[in-house]
Structures are given as C-alpha cells and as structure tokens.
Amino acid sequence: MRVLVTGGAGFMGSHLVDRLAAEGHEVVAVDDLSSGRRENLASCFGKGRFEFLEGDFAAEPALSKLAPGSVVVHLAAKVGVPGSLRDPELTHEVNVTRTLRLLGGCAKRGVGRVVFASSAAVYGDAPPPLSESGPVRALSPYGASKIACEAYCEAYQRAYGLPTVVLRFMNVYGPRMDDAHGGVMSEFAGSVERGVPLVVHGDGKQTRDFVHVSDAVEAIMLAISSERAAGETLNVGTGTPTSISSLAEMFVSAGGRPGPGVSHVPPREGDVRHSYADTTKSARVIGFAPKKKLPDGVAEFMAWRSGGRAGQGGVMARSRRARRDQETD
Numbered sequence: 001m002r003v004l005v006t007g008g009a010g011f012m013g014s015h016l017v018d019r020l021a022a023e024g025h026e027v028v029a030v031d032d033l034s035s036g037r038r039e040n041l042a043s044c045f046g047k048g049r050f051e052f053l054e055g056d057f058a059a060e061p062a063l064s065k066l067a068p069g070s071v072v073v074h075l076a077a078k079v080g081v082p083g084s085l086r087d088p089e090l091t092h093e094v095n096v097t098r099t100l101r102l103l104g105g106c107a108k109r110g111v112g113r114v115v116f117a118s119s120a121a122v123y124g125d126a127p128p129p130l131s132e133s134g135p136v137r138a139l140s141p142y143g144a145s146k147i148a149c150e151a152y153c154e155a156y157q158r159a160y161g162l163p164t165v166v167l168r169f170m171n172v173y174g175p176r177m178d179d180a181h182g183g184v185m186s187e188f189a190g191s192v193e194r195g196v197p198l199v200v201h202g203d204g205k206q207t208r209d210f211v212h213v214s215d216a217v218e219a220i221m222l223a224i225s226s227e228r229a230a231g232e233t234l235n236v237g238t239g240t241p242t243s244i245s246s247l248a249e250m251f252v253s254a255g256g257r258p259g260p261g262v263s264h265v266p267p268r269e270g271d272v273r274h275s276y277a278d279t280t281k282s283a284r285v286i287g288f289a290p291k292k293k294l295p296d297g298v299a300e301f302m303a304w305r306s307g308g309r310a311g312q313g314g315v316m317a318r319s320r321r322a323r324r325d326q327e328t329d
Contacts, residue, residue, distance in 0.1 A: 002026040002067055003224070006057035006102070007076030009036030011177045012117075012169075016073060016217050017041060021050050028053060030062045031076065040176055058098035058105075068110035071224050074102060075117045077145075079181060084142035095145035100152055107160040113230065115223045116153050118146045118168045120209070120237075120275055128207075128241065129278035132168070132233045139270070150233065163230040165223045170237030170277050174213030174297060175304040185210075185298075188248055189305055192255040202267030204245030209237040209276035212292035222286040229286050237277030238290045250295050254302040 003020050007013040008029025013036065020027045026049045029041060033054055044050040055061055057076045066072065078084070078094040099116075106114055121143035122136040138144035153164040171183065179186045191198045219236040223229045248262050282288040 002070040004028045013075045014040035028065045058101040063105035066109040069112040073115045081140040088141035096148045103156045107162045113163045115165045131278040165229045166233040170209035172216045188251040197261045197263035198248045207241035207274045212297040215290040226286040234282040235277040239279040241276040250298045254299040
C-alpha cells in the first residue's frame with residue numbers, strides 16, 4: 001500500500017509513519033517543518049520504501065506524489081484556538097484553502113481514500129458525551145476551519161467519488177509531543193520536572209478525554225483498511241472523562257518523588273467545562289477499542305521526557321504563549 005502522510009514529521013504523523021513503515025508499506029511523509037521535526041523520522045530515513053518531502057502539502061511537488069489507488073492521511077494543520085483568534089485568515093488559508101487544493105489533487109489523480117484529521121473543537125461547548133450525530137458549533141476560527149474541511153470531505157465524496165473518512169480526535173498525547181502543542185500535559189510535566197506546583201485553572205473538576213498516540217494511530221490504520229469507514233465521521237477518544245485534578249495526581253505520582261503540590265488559579269474565560277467522546281460508533285464501524293490506560297500513558301510520557309528525547313534540544317525553550325496555543329487542554 002502507498003500512503004502519503006501530510007504533517008508526517010509531526011507528533012502524531014511521525015508515529016503513524018513509523019507504524020506504516022514497520023508494516024512494509026510505501027510511505028511519503030510531507031511536512032514543512034514549521035512544527036514537525038526531521039528527528040521524529042530518524043528510524044525511517046535510508047529505507048527504500050520511505051520518502052520525505054519538505055514543503056507545503058498542497059503544492060505541486062507534494063501533489064505529484066499522489067498515485068491512483070493510494071491513501072492520503074491528512075494530519076497537517078494550523079493548530080490551536082488562540083492562534084486562530086489572532087490570525088483567522090492564516091488559519092483558513094492553511095486549514096481550509098490548502099485542504100481543498102489537496103482534495104482536488106486527490107480526486108484528479110484517483111486516490112483511493114483520504115483520512116482527514118478533525119478535532120473535538122468542532123463540538124464547541126456541546127454537552128458530552130460528544131456524538132458524531134450531534135450538532136457542530138464552532139467557538140473559534142480553528143473549530144470553524146475543521147467544520148469546513150469536514151464539509152469539503154463529504155462534498156468531494158458525493159460530487160467526485162473520492163472516498164473520505166473524517167476522524168475527530170480528542171486530546172491526543174504521548175512521546176514526541178512537544179511543549180508547543182502539549183497543552184495541560186506538557187504544563188504538568190514541566191512543573192513536576194521543575195519541582196513547582198502544578199497550576200490548575202478553576203476547581204479542577206473540569207474533564208477531558210485523553211487518548212494515547214498509539215491508540216490514535218490504531219484508529220487511523222483501521223480507518224484506512226475498513227471498507228465500512230468510507231464516508232463516515234468517527235470520534236477517536238477513550239470515552240472516559242478525566243478531571244484535571246485527577247490528571248495532576250497522575251503526574252505527581254509519575255514523578256517518582258514527593259510531589260510539588262497543586263496551585264489553583266482562576267478559571268480561564270471561555271473554557272469548556274466538560275468534553276469527552278461517545279465512542280460507540282467508532283467501535284461499531286471500524287472496531288476501535290483504545291488500549292492504553294491513562295496512568296500508564298502519563299508514566300510513559302514522563303519517562304520519555306526524562307530520557308527519551310535526547311538530541312531534541314530547544315523543545316523546552318519554546319515560549320509559554322506557544323505552549324498555550326492548543327485547542328483543548
């Protein structure tokens with residue numbers, strides 16, 4: 001199988017590329033390296049069935065790599081609510097206009113399937129559990145961009161016969177997640193490492209759905225291979241709500257030494273109170289069943305930060321503003 005992965009050097013993209021390459025598939029990873037890193041793909045370079053292309057996923061060099069019957073997994077995006085509020089036009093250009101261009105290239109070249117990475121941001125402040133059959137309501141240009149892309153995926157399937165699958169990812173975490181896109185996970189991990197109190201906004205009872213990157217990759221693989229997936233929109237999460245206070249306790253425990261405690265600060269304006277997925281449909285349609293337990297995943301993430309990312313210097317030096325540039329935490 002030939003698979004083109006946009007955002008292939010990024011956090012989730014590189015894990016997917018590793019999985020595809022390990023299974024012997026022909027893989028083209030496209031990334032402009034604005035947030036992805038070459039070192040994430042270190043194990044793939046030099047292998048005959050792997051190719052890395054640095055650049056815009058919607059430019060002709062990338063589109064020329066599309067082949068009849070191949071698969072495209074579209075993970076590249078301008079991520080984050082705060083950034084989209086500062087520059088909605090850039091968010092639209094990267095997330096919508098370029099995705100439209102990519103879909104056009106896929107339809108023209110007879111691509112067999114497109115798997116599009118959407119986000120829990122499309123649900124806005126809808127009450128959980130978040131169901132694919134429920135309404136979408138953007139609270140930011142970022143959420144609106146994902147809704148628009150979902151609509152274009154459906155339109156290209158109906159109008160041009162291009163099979164598409166939309167995956168709505170909840171909070172994906174794990175190794176290779178850097179501080180620029182790590183949200184609360186990176187904030188808590190950094191606090192534990194520095195021995196300072198973990199900052200919790202509000203009372204800490206707000207909930208999120210954290211899904212490990214290995215489970216996210218498994219969902220993508222199932223979306224690629226399942227005949228029933230074409231034309232479907234599917235949640236990718238655990239279906240289990242975890243309070244931010246409980247998450248803080250897991251990080252303190254994973255630190256392996258007396259914890260620094262927790263500091264409560266005022267809640268953030270506009271913060272969604274509760275968000276977790278209804279995973280009934282993804283289980284039924286593609287057989288998705290997440291395996292990684294959150295405490296184990298947190299411990300693994302902390303272990304990676306302490307020793308597994310040697311050679312990735314500079315990641316921790318990213319600004320706090322960049323660390324907050326994440327759609328959900």
